[in-house]
Amino acid sequence: MKIGSTDALLVIDPQNDFCEGGGLAVAGGAGLMPGINRLAERFAKVIVTQDWHTPDQISFASNHDGATPFTEIEVAYGRQMLWPDHCIQGSPGADFHPDVAPTVRRAVAVIRKGYNPAVDSYSGFFENDHRTPTGLSGLLRDLGVTCVFLCGLAYDYCVRFTAEDAVREGFEVVVISDASRAIAPQSEAAARDSFRAMGVAEIEAADLSDGV
Numbered sequence: 555m556k557i558g559s560t561d562a563l564l565v566i567d568p569q570n571d572f573c574e575g576g577g578l579a580v581a582g583g584a585g586l587m588p589g590i591n592r593l594a595e596r597f598a599k600v601i602v603t604q605d606w607h608t609p610d611q612i613s614f615a616s617n618h619d620g621a622t623p624f625t626e627i628e629v630a631y632g633r634q635m636l637w638p639d640h641c642i643q644g645s646p647g648a649d650f651h652p653d654v655a656p657t658v659r660r661a662v663a664v665i666r667k668g669y670n671p672a673v674d675s676y677s678g679f680f681e682n683d684h685r686t687p688t689g690l691s692g693l694l695r696d697l698g699v700t701c702v703f704l705c706g707l708a709y710d711y712c713v714r715f716t717a718e719d720a721v722r723e724g725f726e727v728v729v730i731s732d733a734s735r736a737i738a739p740q741s742e743a744a745a746r747d748s749f750r751a752m753g754v755a756e757i758e759a760a761d762l763s764d765g766v
């Protein structure tokens with residue numbers, strides 16, 4: 555598969571809290587960063603997302619008496635998984651991993667998400683109410699992007715939700731599997747099934763060649 559001039563690379567949440575030692579660590583997270591940098595060099599348009607919560611974020615188990623992380627609750631916009639505290643605005647955990655700095659420097663934009671305390675946001679396009687936009691769709695359209703390639707953390711949540719919204723927004727969508735890692739095997743399998751059902755292509759970084 556060739557990289558074209560109307561393609562963009564979306565690098566999802568390459569932040570300290572999703573890497574080893576972080577608040578919501580994903581196994582193999584930090585190890586993705588060099589490969590992501592090599593990918594980012596090859597795309598004319600790179601956009602990075604940043605999970606950006608306040609301490610009173612509704613999806614933090616710590617904000618619900620007696621609740622445990624990785625269990626679900628019912629909120630105004632549907633079911634919501636509870637998480638350990640992570641990516642709190644201005645905290646070291648919310649910073650980009652130092653090894654991904656070259657990609658962040660190349661990025662044409664950083665899209666922050668999840669800053670509304672009452673609504674979590676996995677997707678780079680819409681909050682978890684599936685209605686409130688982040689502005690990413692308009693940005694991509696204004697930049698003339700027709701196809702988005704996704705990588706980053708985590709495969710089964712923020713990469714998955716971003717990919718699904720990108721399809722609904724009319725973009726061609728490709729997930730670069732070996733440049734992404736999942737939080738849990740069960741949700742990883744569910745994400746893979748959903749990608750297949752929705753027409754999201756999955757490739758490995760080695761399947762990409764430089765275009766025009």
Ligand code: VGL
Nearest residue numbers: 567605637707708711712
């Ligand atoms: C994420 C859970 C909560 C992610 C963010 O980046 O996949 N997952 N917040």
Ligand code: ZN
Nearest residue numbers: 605640641668
């Ligand atoms: Zn989050």
